[in-house]
Amino acid sequence: MAGKKVLIVYAHQEPKSFNGSLKDVAVEELRKQGCSVTVSDLYAMQFEPRATRNDIVGHVHNPEQFNYIVETREAYKRGGLSSDVVEEQKKVQEADLLIFQFPLYWFSMPAIMKGWMDRVLVQGFAYGFPEFYDSGLLKNKLALFSFTTGSPRETYTKGNTNGDIRYLLWPLQHGTMHFCGVKVLAPHMCFAPESVSEGQRKEMLTAWAQRLKTLWKEEPINCSSEWYFK
Template identity: 40%
Template sequence: MQVLIVHCHPEPHSFNAALTDVAIETLERAGHRIEVSDLYAQHFDPVERATHYPARADGGYFSALTEQRYHHDSGTLPTDVQREIDRLWRAELVILQFPLWWHAQPAMLKGWFDRVFVYGGLYSGNRRFDRGPLKGRRALCSVTTGAPAATFSRFGRSADITTLLWPIHCSLYYVGFDVLAPQLTYGVQGGGLSYQAEASFRRQLEADKARWAGRLEGLDDETPIPFTGWADWDDDGILRETHPLRWRP
C-alpha cells in the first residue's frame, strides 16, 4: 500500500514528529511505501492568492476557483501544489498529523486544503462526495491536543472533539475519501525547558507511540465514518424526507 503522511508541526523534535516517525516505522515494517509531506520543512505557502498564478485566466478579478480550474486543465499549477496533488494520486491512505490549534488544524495545514484541493482537479460540481475523484482511498487525522481528554467529551469545556473535527472530515469526504476515525492523543505538553517537563514528555510519548503503532497494524479492518451521499439527497442537496435520519423521537 502507498501511504502519504502530511505532517504539520514547526518543531522537528515534537510529539507530533515522534508520532509521524512511529507511523513511518510501523507501516514500512508492514511492507508499505511511505511518502511524507513535511509542510514546515518544505516551507509550504498556505496562502491562496493571485501571485501564485503569474499567467492568469482572468487578469482582472482574482477568483481562486477560476484560476485553479484553468491552471489544472492547462497543466500549469504552481509546482508545490502539483507535487502535493501527485502524492495524493499515488496514495491509497493519507494520514494528516497535526496539533489542534485554536479548535482546528494549524493555518499551515488549513492552507494545504485551500491550495491543493483544486477545483477542476480534485472536485467539480458532479464529482464530489461519494462521487469525488479520490473515492476508494482512505484518510485519517492523527491529532494531538494540549487539554485533557475529558474536556473534549460531549460535556467538556474544550468542546466535543467530534464536532471540532467535523469541518476537516467534511473536506476529506468532499473530494471522495473514506474517512477513518481520528487518532486522538490528548494532554500533550511541549518538551524542552525543564528536566521534569522533558521526562513527562518522554513518558507520555512512549505510551502514545505504542497505541498508535498498534492501531496502524490493524487499520485494514476498520470501517470508515458513515456519511450520506448522492443517493440520499434530493436535487437541492438536502436529505430526502424519507431518509431515516430525518426523524428522531
C-alpha cells in the first residue's frame, strides 16, 4: 500500500534481540510495499516514561494542586507540552498504522512503553468526552500489538497456567487503543522464541513477513468483551 505511513513503537534494550529482528522485518517489508516507516526506539531514545510536571512547559493550570490529566489537557490546547511528547504526537498523528513491538513483561508491556502511552495519549489529543471508544480522536487509525512471550503457546490458553492470552490484551487493545478510537488488528504473537531452535525462530520471522504482505487487507477485530472473554 504505497503512501501509507506506519509508526513502529519499539521497546527492547538489545538491537540484536528477537524483538529487534521482528522490528527490522517489519521495517523492511513495509518499505518494500512503498510505505513510509518511522521507528520510535524507546530505549535508544532514552524516552522518559514518568508522567510528571516536566511534561508541561510554562505555567500550570492549577499550581495549588497538580492534576496530570487536567494539566496535560490544558497544555495540549495551548501548545505547552514538552518537546519529546509533541514529537511523538506528531508521529502518531501522521501514521495510518501503529505497530507496538515488545516482549511481554509481567502480563503487560515494558514500563518504558507504558510510559509512552501515559505521556503521549493525552486528553484532547487522543480522546475526549464524549470522544472515546468508537468516537475517539484517533478513530481513523489502525494498531497492531506484536510481542514475544517467555512461555510456550499452550500455557496461554483458557484453563491453563497463564489463562487465555486474550485476557492480557484487554487493557492494551481495548482499554488504550480502542478507547482512543483506534481500530485494532489481531495481535501477532511469537511464543517463547528463546526456547525454540534457530530454525523455528527463522520460521517465526518468515511468518511475520508473510503476514505483513497482506496486512492492509485485514479486518479489525470486533472490539467487544465477547472477543476477549468468550
